[in-house]
Amino acid sequence: MKIAIITGSSRGLGASTAVKCAGRGMGVIVTYNSNPDKAAEVVASITATGGKAVALKLDVADSRSFAEFRGAVAVQLHNVWGRQTFDFLVNNAGYGLYAPFPTVTEEQFEGLFNVHLKGPFFLTQALLPLMEDGGHIVNMTSATSRVATSGVAPYASFKGGLEVLTRYMAKELGERRIRANSIAPGAIRTELGGGLNDDFEAMLAGQTALGRVGEPEEIGGVIASLLSEENRWINAQNIEVGGGYVI
16 A cells, blocks of 8 residues: 655645545645644545555644654554555645735744745655655646735745756756656645635636636645556656636
């Protein structure tokens, strides 16, 4: 059984990805920061259909905690799956912030940086000793790094940086046959940035060729498929999944 670690998977895109991966026969390590009950619900939905999953606490903004998290992962790999390694890492954890460029504070900037770029960088680094050769890293980026949207300058900048980092991961980890790709969602119905109201959803749908916003399972399904063996030759790519967002 292949095993995936999916950060920020107690809700939204991460939860959908966890369920979709489990549906393809993968074991899943769900991570949460502040909502263990929601993480437990995701684990329960996976185990109810015969899958294997566990939940671990992880604050992606706190790189000092990553060594301890790696130790917790090692324990679960041994106890639940009888393994010493895992196969897939999905760097999904994140949050949104709307703030016009002139008003962004250093605290807001650093908070987004820690979660969306520094966190994935050093978490991946910390977990590499446990990752199986031939594994796969998927980083969650964003269509906002391609389409300039007012009020999300730091978020989009760090997602753009993560897209670049993905290519470097693919380059430098290729000797271990570890692939690295990124998924860039377009307009998706999630709680990110406070979620969608009717007017905002209508505006986003009007900017999308297919005339609607996407659903979380449409992102989770793509990630689960990308991790599968039939897509083993896809590497170092940023794949936008947005129904034709601002084309």
